[in-house]
Amino acid sequence: MTVPPAAGPVEQPGGTTADRAESSGPRVGLSVTHRRYVPHSHAHYGGSLVDGAYVLGLFGDVATELAIRTDGDEGLLAGYDEVSFDAPVRAGDVLEVTAVLTRVGRRSRGVEFEARVVCRAAPERSPSAADALAEPLVAVRARGTVVVP
Numbered sequence: 001m002t003v004p005p006a007a008g009p010v011e012q013p014g015g016t017t018a019d020r021a022e023s024s025g026p027r028v029g030l031s032v033t034h035r036r037y038v039p040h041s042h043a044h045y046g047g048s049l050v051d052g053a054y055v056l057g058l059f060g061d062v063a064t065e066l067a068i069r070t071d072g073d074e075g076l077l078a079g080y081d082e083v084s085f086d087a088p089v090r091a092g093d094v095l096e097v098t099a100v101l102t103r104v105g106r107r108s109r110g111v112e113f114e115a116r117v118v119c120r121a122a123p124e125r126s127p128s129a130a131d132a133l134a135e136p137l138v139a140v141r142a143r144g145t146v147v148v149p
Helices: 052-071
Strands: 009-011 017-019 031-037 043-045 076-085 094-104 108-121 130-147
Touching: 031 052, 052 076, 052 094, 052 108, 052 130, 094 130
Parallel strands: none
Antiparallel strands: 009 017, 031 094, 076 130, 094 108, 108 130
């Protein structure tokens, strides 16, 4: 999934330009994707496993950008309806985290989240070895609600 292009440059105070999200308001299907390297300092369990709260924090980051793009405000991730941890996340992974707008209410937004491992460390080869995965591994999925003013 990719982030749709902005509606175009907008003049900002001080003479700079910036892109603004489409002014037509939030639309179902809009998605935001971030990629993040998981540092070894986040390994919390044996086998370099990373706790699930790390990924939930990343979901909060993509939800924030989604709210900014749809409503011009950071909004607030109010809660999760469902979370499933389907595969391990390990230190040295590169995660691709996506939020997709699935429902638009007056002040609430339904969002589906997915975190995929796209690269994985291969410490059995050497301490810094890693592989880009041929197919991303879905590690965490969730559904939640963002509220906006």
